[in-house]
Amino acid sequence: MGALRAAFSRETEVHAVPVHEPRGLIGRYVFSTDHKVIGIQFFLLGLVMLGFGGLLALLMRYQLAWPFTKVPIVGEWLFPGTGGAMTPEIYTALFTLHGTVMVFFVVIPLLTGAFGNYLIPMMIGAPDMAFPRMNALAFWLLIPGVACLIMSMTTPGGGSGAGWTAYPPLTTVGDFAPGSLSGQSWWLMAVTFAGVSSLLGALNYVVTIVKMRAPGLTAMRLPLTVWGLCIAAILQLLALPVLTSGTALLAVDRIFDASLFTPGNASDGIGGQPLLWQHLFWFYSHPAVYVMVLPAMGMVSDILSVHSRKPVFGYRPMVFAMMAIAGLGFLVWGHHMFTSGMDPRLEMAFLASTMFIAVPSGVKTFNWLGTLWGARIRLTTANLFAIGFVAQFVIGGLSGLWLASTPIDSYMHDTYTVVAHFHYIVFGASLFALFGGLYHWWPKMTGRRMHEGLGRIHFVGTFVGTNAVFLMMHQLGLRGMIRRTADPLIQDAVAALQPLNVFITWSAVALVAVQGVFLLNLVYGLFLARRGEENPWRAATLEWESASPPPAGNFRRVLRVERGPYEYSVRPENEVDYLPQAAPMEAP
Amino acid sequence: MMRWIVALMTLALGAAVIVTFVNPEFTLAGAGQDWFPTEVGRGAEVVDDLYDTTNWIAVALLVLTFVLLSWTVWRGAGRRDGEGSDRHGSGGLEVLWTAVPAVLIAYLTWIQIGARDEISAATAGDSPLVIDVEGAQFDWRFRYAGADGVLGNLDDITEVVEMAVPIGRNVELRMHSVDVIHSFYVPDLRLKRDVVPGTVTPLRFQIDPEDYAAAGSPATLELRCAELCGWGHYAMVGRLRPMEPAAFDAWLIARGEDKFSNRAAGAPEEPESDGEFEDEEED
Numbered sequence: 001m002g003a004l005r006a007a008f009s010r011e012t013e014v015h016a017v018p019v020h021e022p023r024g025l026i027g028r029y030v031f032s033t034d035h036k037v038i039g040i041q042f043f044l045l046g047l048v049m050l051g052f053g054g055l056l057a058l059l060m061r062y063q064l065a066w067p068f069t070k071v072p073i074v075g076e077w078l079f080p081g082t083g084g085a086m087t088p089e090i091y092t093a094l095f096t097l098h099g100t101v102m103v104f105f106v107v108i109p110l111l112t113g114a115f116g117n118y119l120i121p122m123m124i125g126a127p128d129m130a131f132p133r134m135n136a137l138a139f140w141l142l143i144p145g146v147a148c149l150i151m152s153m154t155t156p157g158g159g160s161g162a163g164w165t166a167y168p169p170l171t172t173v174g175d176f177a178p179g180s181l182s183g184q185s186w187w188l189m190a191v192t193f194a195g196v197s198s199l200l201g202a203l204n205y206v207v208t209i210v211k212m213r214a215p216g217l218t219a220m221r222l223p224l225t226v227w228g229l230c231i232a233a234i235l236q237l238l239a240l241p242v243l244t245s246g247t248a249l250l251a252v253d254r255i256f257d258a259s260l261f262t263p264g265n266a267s268d269g270i271g272g273q274p275l276l277w278q279h280l281f282w283f284y285s286h287p288a289v290y291v292m293v294l295p296a297m298g299m300v301s302d303i304l305s306v307h308s309r310k311p312v313f314g315y316r317p318m319v320f321a322m323m324a325i326a327g328l329g330f331l332v333w334g335h336h337m338f339t340s341g342m343d344p345r346l347e348m349a350f351l352a353s354t355m356f357i358a359v360p361s362g363v364k365t366f367n368w369l370g371t372l373w374g375a376r377i378r379l380t381t382a383n384l385f386a387i388g389f390v391a392q393f394v395i396g397g398l399s400g401l402w403l404a405s406t407p408i409d410s411y412m413h414d415t416y417t418v419v420a421h422f423h424y425i426v427f428g429a430s431l432f433a434l435f436g437g438l439y440h441w442w443p444k445m446t447g448r449r450m451h452e453g454l455g456r457i458h459f460v461g462t463f464v465g466t467n468a469v470f471l472m473m474h475q476l477g478l479r480g481m482i483r484r485t486a487d488p489l490i491q492d493a494v495a496a497l498q499p500l501n502v503f504i505t506w507s508a509v510a511l512v513a514v515q516g517v518f519l520l521n522l523v524y525g526l527f528l529a530r531r532g533e534e535n536p537w538r539a540a541t542l543e544w545e546s547a548s549p550p551p552a553g554n555f556r557r558v559l560r561v562e563r564g565p566y567e568y569s570v571r572p573e574n575e576v577d578y579l580p581q582a583a584p585m586e587a588p
Numbered sequence: 589m590m591r592w593i594v595a596l597m598t599l600a601l602g603a604a605v606i607v608t609f610v611n612p613e614f615t616l617a618g619a620g621q622d623w624f625p626t627e628v629g630r631g632a633e634v635v636d637d638l639y640d641t642t643n644w645i646a647v648a649l650l651v652l653t654f655v656l657l658s659w660t661v662w663r664g665a666g667r668r669d670g671e672g673s674d675r676h677g678s679g680g681l682e683v684l685w686t687a688v689p690a691v692l693i694a695y696l697t698w699i700q701i702g703a704r705d706e707i708s709a710a711t712a713g714d715s716p717l718v719i720d721v722e723g724a725q726f727d728w729r730f731r732y733a734g735a736d737g738v739l740g741n742l743d744d745i746t747e748v749v750e751m752a753v754p755i756g757r758n759v760e761l762r763m764h765s766v767d768v769i770h771s772f773y774v775p776d777l778r779l780k781r782d783v784v785p786g787t788v789t790p791l792r793f794q795i796d797p798e799d800y801a802a803a804g805s806p807a808t809l810e811l812r813c814a815e816l817c818g819w820g821h822y823a824m825v826g827r828l829r830p831m832e833p834a835a836f837d838a839w840l841i842a843r844g845e846d847k848f849s850n851r852a853a854g855a856p857e858e859p860e861s862d863g864e865f866e867d868e869e870e871d
């Protein structure tokens with residue numbers, strides 16, 4: 001920590017990195033080492049996987065509304081063996097794939113891979129990442145990862161059916177689940193590829209942010225997006241090795257019958273300890289939640305500030321709150337195991353540490369409200385999504401209060417209340433930040449603006465749709481509907497609420513359909529929109545000092561940073577109401 | 589126009605969340621029931637009370653944040669260029685909104701820890717009825733001590749799917765699994781505990797006579813597996829059958845006698861499990 005502090009506190013030296021234009025189409029667009037191209041590659045892969053994961057969710061929703069009936073349109077093509085209806089095996093494989101895809105191949109790669117790659121060098125005034133080739137490798141490792149996932153679906157026995165959490169012994173003993181044959185091994189490899197990819201990316205981000213900032217860009221002048229990405233990268237560096245060793249150990253159990261996590265005979269207690277996997281898995285996967293939300297928090301802070309023409313309220317508390325969330329994030333993994341039968345004393349410690357994460361989360365929320373207070377707000381699409389993020393983050397945070405409380409959690413654990421809670425965070429918050437970020441930085445990446453009218457329709461539809469889908473899931477969970485059930489009708493108490501499940505399914509259909517507007521907007525923004533605005537939002541941070549889209553090497557001159565990132569509305573009498581970070585100091 | 593839409597949407601969402609969080613005693617269309625299932629466990633009401641207390645704090649925060657959010661957006665979107673503030677922050681406010689939530693959270697943590705103790709104290713006391721619970725893909729098996737009062741020998745009484753339990757008496761489950769992790773979940777008791785292979789997990793509860801009567805004396809309580817345990821997880825359901833203590837004792841003795849008379853008559857031994865997965869689904 002001391003070294004890190006030292007690295008941050010001094011100014012970095014000026015870099016004059018020779019820029020060599022890559023030759024040929026393939027060199028420039030495929031095997032490029034340019035962070036912007038790699039960032040866009042992450043975007044493409046992430047958005048395709050987001051579509052795939054969304055369609056998986058639709059199939060799941062169909063099953064939950066009308067269990068074991070013929071799926072319309074795609075049923076006969078997807079499930080020819082059963083006349084177009086799903087089987088429980090297929091359903092378990094579907095939700096396993098949905099979770100795996102969304103966590104490891106959508107949210108993490110999009111937030112850290114795509115935005116991290118594109119924005120970090122641009123926002124700190126650097127010509128590229130510290131290790132451009134390693135950066136390219138980080139992206140290309142995801143391709144075999146996706147290939148392994150596809151393999152896992154097509155092997156005999158079908159895809160893994162053990163959930164994205166892969167608890168042994170369901171995952172270690174082939175007899176226990178059809179997908180525990182080779183499907184589970186392919187799944188493990190896919191996750192390992194994704195993990196190594198993130199690890200390389202994280203190392204790169206931290207080194208780049210520490211070593212390559214433009215002169216004058218001290219730590220407390222970094223945009224919050226960079227802070228969020230940096231803290232998320234540090235979390236990944238510390239937590240990912242644990243998950244990766246965990247998956248390696250699980251593979252040892254599966255391939256060599258090592259019995260690390262697989263207990264022997266129930267009565268003699270000999271053999272491995274299934275709870276050990278849960279500890280290793282959640283030691284990574286709880287911080288992973290913050291990997292998915294800290295960059296989003298940073299981006300939302302930037303978007304709110306730029307589009308509301310107001311400095312981020314309480315910049316330093318915002319930074320410290322992110323650090324506190326990350327630090328506490330390493331002490332709370334046990335809250336996923338409150339019903340696992342672990343030691344009650346541990347339970348108490350995890351209860352307290354989890355509850356206290358609410359404090360820095362609250363600090364962030366109030367500072368976002370403070371940012372909006374008294375501001376001259378422009379309701380651009382980017383800003384709308386950022387506002388939506390704040391609303392939904394609050395909901396997801398407050399339902400966390402129930403789940404942190406062991407007595408209530410012993411009722412709600414593994415029910416749909418939990419599903420509602422984490423979807424409010426990863427969908428309602430992270431994905432909203434992602435949409436907001438896309439609308440905001442689109443002009444940077446393409447030189448064109450997406451259509452604001454379409455954007456507003458996209459926002460309203462997505463906001464209403466998200467809440468229509470996820471809000472009532474709280475109720476299903478309160479009623480006792482368990483997660484990962486292929487048939488809610490089997491629970492008498494829940495069967496009475498089946499109209500809610502049908503309603504949620506129709507809402508999900510609408511939510512997916514609304515994304516058609518987004519696709520339309522992407523097409524519009526790529527090909528039809530007018531070119532030529534360099535800085536349409538009049539943003540102050542360094543990435544807008546470059547041309548839009550930026551050339552290789554990013555900046556034509558060495559930037560000298562004179563001030564913090566959020567000097568908006570500081571000169572109301574002027575035509576230009578803000579001070580760019582790199583604008584020279586005016587004579588007094 | 590957009591400012592009105594955003595402000596009203598935000599307010600509507602806030603209101604909808606409050607309505608859903610506070611678990612209103614609204615009757616659902618057709619169902620005629622509250623969101624929560626009935627509650628019949630001794631100490632289980634603590635969970636519901638804690639849920640309510642947590643929600644009063646959650647609702648206060650929801651009202652505060654959603655009203656502020658929709659107001660600031662509505663007001664701010666009506667401002668013109670040059671009218672915006674350039675305020676960078678406020679030390680006093682930061683202290684306020686760090687300290688007040690910290691106190692609230694400390695209070696909640698405190699009452700949660702108290703509630704944990706209260707729940708375990710509700711079923712404390714010795715000589716509970718011990719039932720051995722075995723989770724297996726995809727059914728529940730129960731074992732009671734026979735006439736000798738000792739579990740784990742030949743005169744044990746075995747049951748599948750349905751577990752008879754005496755009302756008003758402490759029950760201690762000794763749970764274990766023959767294959768993967770399962771989870772013993774009885775919504776009406778507000779109880780859930782994982783059944784982990786390789787370990788025996790104890791779990792205590794008591795069906796409270798007054799709560800049970802107040803809940804309309806349901807003939808059975810739903811038991812289900814809450815931890816993903818394979819393709820049949822969704823159908824791993826069972827039942828608790830609450831019985832008056834005297835009736836329960838008589839039932840246990842009768843079951844014991846059945847067992848020996850069957851064996852003496854050369855009937856096949858009690859099956860460990862009904863084996864047929866489909867059988868359980870039907871009821």
Ligand SMILES: [Cu+2]
Binds near residue numbers: 285289332333336
């Ligand atoms: Cu967690």
Ligand SMILES: [Cu+2]
Binds near residue numbers: 824
């Ligand atoms: Cu089970």
